[in-house]
Amino acid sequence: MTGSRLHTRLAELFGERCAFGVPMAPLTTWQVGGPADCLLRPVTAEEIAEVVRLCTAENETFRVFGACSNLLILDGGLRGVTLLMRQGFEKFEPEFRDGGEVVLTVGAALLSQTVVDRSAAAGIDGLQFISGVPGTIGGGIRMNAGTYLGDFSQVLREITVVDADGKIRRVPRDKLVYRYRGLVLDGSFVVTEAKLELRRGEAAKIRAEVDAIIASRHSRHPWDLPSGGSTFKNPENDHAGRLIEAAGLKGFQIGGARVSEKHANFLVNVGQAKAADILALIEHVRQTVYDRFGIWLDPEVKILGERDVQG
Numbered sequence: 001m002t003g004s005r006l007h008t009r010l011a012e013l014f015g016e017r018c019a020f021g022v023p024m025a026p027l028t029t030w031q032v033g034g035p036a037d038c039l040l041r042p043v044t045a046e047e048i049a050e051v052v053r054l055c056t057a058e059n060e061t062f063r064v065f066g067a068c069s070n071l072l073i074l075d076g077g078l079r080g081v082t083l084l085m086r087q088g089f090e091k092f093e094p095e096f097r098d099g100g101e102v103v104l105t106v107g108a109a110l111l112s113q114t115v116v117d118r119s120a121a122a123g124i125d126g127l128q129f130i131s132g133v134p135g136t137i138g139g140g141i142r143m144n145a146g147t148y149l150g151d152f153s154q155v156l157r158e159i160t161v162v163d164a165d166g167k168i169r170r171v172p173r174d175k176l177v178y179r180y181r182g183l184v185l186d187g188s189f190v191v192t193e194a195k196l197e198l199r200r201g202e203a204a205k206i207r208a209e210v211d212a213i214i215a216s217r218h219s220r221h222p223w224d225l226p227s228g229g230s231t232f233k234n235p236e237n238d239h240a241g242r243l244i245e246a247a248g249l250k251g252f253q254i255g256g257a258r259v260s261e262k263h264a265n266f267l268v269n270v271g272q273a274k275a276a277d278i279l280a281l282i283e284h285v286r287q288t289v290y291d292r293f294g295i296w297l298d299p300e301v302k303i304l305g306e307r308d309v310q311g
């Protein structure tokens with residue numbers, strides 16, 4: 001099967017949920033990024049498994065995204081096949097057990113905040129840590145997303161994935177290995193569902209906690225401008241934002257990309273930024289912080305795609 005025959009086959013399988021040359025900028029929270037050659041919107045694990053098998057057989061690259069809130073997609077766009085998980089995979093099934101334990105099964109395409117809201121309403125305690133964090137459950141698990149209040153590693157009981165062989169399988173908690181802002185899974189694993197270990201709580205109290213966390217986040221972060229959240233990981237025993245601010249970079253701007261005045265670890269798109277502007281700003285910030293403090297900041301956001309714009 002040639003590249004174009006693969007595209008023809010995927011178009012047959014996915015119908016209107018398959019598109020070619022799709023601009024990614026409107027789909028990302030940073031509002032930048034060139035086109036995806038082939039964008040698929042799967043709604044079942046079997047569809048993902050079929051894509052994995054077809055792409056593997058053709059030696060074609062594939063990747064999966066959720067809400068694209070942790071991605072810098074470069075202006076030249078994405079080759080290969082991109083799976084976007086924003087529909088289907090929307091299960092929300094709590095199982096209330098004796099002793100106050102709740103096992104909550106959630107689909108990977110649900111927004112984390114939706115799960116927080118529905119859990120609060122159902123009196124399920126334990127997900128407040130992810131309040132106000134954009135992104136899907138799948139992206140959150142892959143990134144081990146969280147805050148100073150906790151992260152996904154603390155609540156995961158099991159995940160269901162499509163593996164690199166296109167097999168759907170369950171991975172229990174004791175086989176999951178985490179690092180700071182990342183679950184160590186083979187990059188080609190696609191998370192489709194998760195079981196979370198939570199507990200019963202008082203709905204009104206949980207709701208009040210969630211609202212307080214969101215209000216606090218809004219007061220500290222620049223929510224009014226497109227961004228990718230925290231751009232750099234915090235180095236050990238320090239904060240990337242503190243270092244960037246101490247290097248005098250708040251408000252520093254390249255093209256349409258600026259170091260936020262509100263929180264220096266947020267690089268915001270102040271309008272019409274290109275991914276190239278953000279990338280240049282990332283490189284400038286890293287170099288300046290290194291020259292000043294000898295600390296080499298590691299990006300938390302995933303930088304993907306090609307720099308050069310085609311044609």
Ligand SMILES: Cc1cc2nc3c(=O)[nH]c(=O)nc-3n(C[C@H](O)[C@H](O)[C@H](O)COP(=O)(O)OP(=O)(O)OC[C@H]3O[C@@H](n4cnc5c(N)ncnc54)[C@H](O)[C@@H]3O)c2cc1C
Nearest residue numbers: 066067068069070134135136138139140142145146191229
């Ligand atoms: C304003 C703002 C604030 C933020 N605050 C925080 C914060 O406080 N804490 C925090 O941890 N993060 C934060 N983030 C980053 C981001 O929201 C989280 O990392 C989020 O969980 C990413 O989910 P996503 O669906 O957007 O993933 P994407 O950005 O779409 O993808 C991120 C990574 O996950 C992979 N992925 C996505 N879906 C799947 C899947 N189903 N299976 C396997 N891999 C998958 C992708 O391939 C990619 O490698 C913030 C972002 C923004 C824009």
